[in-house]
Amino acid sequence: MRFKSLKGIQDILPPETHIWQRIEHISRDIFKKYGYKEIRLPIIEATDVFIRSIGETTDIVEKEMYTFTDKGSRSVTLRPEGTAPFVRAFVEHHLYNEPSPQKYYYLGPMYRYERPQAGRQRQFHQIGVEALGVEDSKLDAEVISMLSTLLKTIGLKDVQLEITSIGCIKCRPDYRAALKEFLRDKLNNFCDDCKRRYDINPLRILDCKVPTCIENRKGAPSVINFLCDDCKKHFEGVQRYLNLLKVPHIINPNLVRGLDYYTRTTFEVKSSSLGAQNAVAAGGRYNKLVEEFDGPPTPGIGFAIGVERVISLVKETPHEHESPDLFLCTLGHEASEKSIVLAEQLRNRGLWVEMNYDESSLRSQMRKADRIHAKNVIVLGEDELKKGKVVMKDMQGKKETKVELDAEEILKVLQKKK
RNA sequence: GUGAGUGUAGCUCAACUGGUUAGAGCAUCUGACUGUGGCUCAGAGGGUCGGGGGUUCGACUCCCCUCACUCACCCCA
Numbered sequence A: 001m002r003f004k005s006l007k008g009i010q011d012i013l014p015p016e017t018h019i020w021q022r023i024e025h026i027s028r029d030i031f032k033k034y035g036y037k038e039i040r041l042p043i044i045e046a047t048d049v050f051i052r053s054i055g056e057t058t059d060i061v062e063k064e065m066y067t068f069t070d071k072g073s074r075s076v077t078l079r080p081e082g083t084a085p086f087v088r089a090f091v092e093h094h095l096y097n098e099p100s101p102q103k104y105y106y107l108g109p110m111y112r113y114e115r116p117q118a119g120r121q122r123q124f125h126q127i128g129v130e131a132l133g134v135e136d137s138k139l140d141a142e143v144i145s146m147l148s149t150l151l152k153t154i155g156l157k158d159v160q161l162e163i164t165s166i167g168c169i170k171c172r173p174d175y176r177a178a179l180k181e182f183l184r185d186k187l188n189n190f191c192d193d194c195k196r197r198y199d200i201n202p203l204r205i206l207d208c209k210v211p212t213c214i215e216n217r218k219g220a221p222s223v224i225n226f227l228c229d230d231c232k233k234h235f236e237g238v239q240r241y242l243n244l245l246k247v248p249h250i251i252n253p254n255l256v257r258g259l260d261y262y263t264r265t266t267f268e269v270k271s272s273s274l275g276a277q278n279a280v281a282a283g284g285r286y287n288k289l290v291e292e293f294d295g296p297p298t299p300g301i302g303f304a305i306g307v308e309r310v311i312s313l314v315k316e317t318p319h320e321h322e323s324p325d326l327f328l329c330t331l332g333h334e335a336s337e338k339s340i341v342l343a344e345q346l347r348n349r350g351l352w353v354e355m356n357y358d359e360s361s362l363r364s365q366m367r368k369a370d371r372i373h374a375k376n377v378i379v380l381g382e383d384e385l386k387k388g389k390v391v392m393k394d395m396q397g398k399k400e401t402k403v404e405l406d407a408e409e410i411l412k413v414l415q416k417k418k
Numbered sequence B: 001g002u003g004a005g006u007g008u009a010g011c012u013c014a015a016c017u018g019g020u021u022a023g024a025g026c027a028u029c030u031g032a033c034u035g036u037g038g039c040u041c042a043g044a045g046g047g048u049c050g051g052g053g054g055u056u057c058g059a060c061u062c063c064c065c066u067c068a069c070u071c072a073c074c075c076c077a
Helices: A016-033 A047-054 A059-063 A083-092 A137-154 A172-189 A192-200 A202-207 A211-216 A229-244 A307-313 A333-348 A362-371 A382-387 A407-417
Strands: A044-046 A066-069 A075-078 A102-111 A123-132 A159-165 A263-271 A279-285 A300-306 A326-330 A353-355 A376-380 A389-394 A400-404
Touching (some): A044 A047, A044 A083, A047 A059, A047 A075, A083 A102, A083 A123, A123 A137, A123 A307, A137 A159, A137 A263, A137 A279, A137 A300, A159 A229, A172 A192, A172 A202, A172 A211, A263 A300, A300 A307, A333 A353, A333 A376, A333 A382, A333 A407, A362 A376, A376 A382, A376 A407, A389 A407, A400 A407
Parallel strands (some): A326 A353, A326 A376
Antiparallel strands (some): A044 A075, A066 A075, A159 A263, A263 A279, A389 A400
């Protein structure tokens, strides 16, 4: 084969596209009730948009971005996530002047240059929301609750919501220092990856899956104990409201996010039946990000769900194939000309009409009508043209009825049957 | 970037220890006294056996290289 889609970049074909449409529909429906409006953002941005927000030393920026130089010698990047472009647009269009909270959602493809595996491709899709202008923990709980009902409505079972607070710029450095202090003398017992993480992102060590690392990090200080008063209060609020809303969740202080912009609340929805990439949705609060983009101090919180991962968890019952209302069989050139017009007239009146395009036998045309599960068939030949009446056959009941050769009449008969 | 596994028709799979024109089921298209579907029967199209090189009289089968896919590490949605 000469041409193939690129590695990790897949075509999405029917019938799978039906599942996509369903999920998108449910999402829009739920977001609307919470006051979120759709925002459509570019797929490509100045590279700096991502470096500034995601963090220079994160893996995403260091090795996973589709970055290239355009014809005007600008460094541009295919978006690896949605929050950075969103905040850029938020500031660029002064959306902070809208009544707060400002709530937006988006959906579309993201790009990360990684080795594909189960639940991970280079082009993948996210449905994300962002809510800005409110710092109160009620908003955190509302956002998380919305995510929870969204996933439930889509039909996901056996997913766990984990939350934590990673503090703010005031308290996080203290925790980081305490953690490094704790790890310093035992570092030799950790895996090579963890040794590397110690300098780059020591919090990651809390997330390592190697058994010896899990053993060795026992007794490590917990972020939660290092939260400053404000962060502590905020986190308690989140938990209180989540309980009020009856959103099942567990607190996982070892939850680590790969993007630098998060502050305070972070959360992740995991599934055990996904393989190694087990997060279906994740998000958190970002109270300093708008300022990073030279906007006014504006707190924000958001999440993104991985559409492909959600879909792999949805056990779709093989849905009924959709079927045409009518198939037109034609015999002879004149009938063929008549039917292309008739088909168009009926379609304009709202029917799904298929027709025969060549000179094949009636048997073969009937077979075709059956294969595409047409509900009704009309045979149009010389006799019918002469008499001005056609025979319409119900493909399930096998009943044949005579109908005037006229779009309105045909429409009437078909509507009566519905 | 690292490691392991897998590559034969659109799909699922065959082909004895290397042996002649690589097969089947499903799917697609066509036909079965000529204007009526689903079942049955018959037929057709569709493969450079992932690609290249080597060994051999002879390679889908053995060896080397390469590519692709899959899973895992890493990282994340």
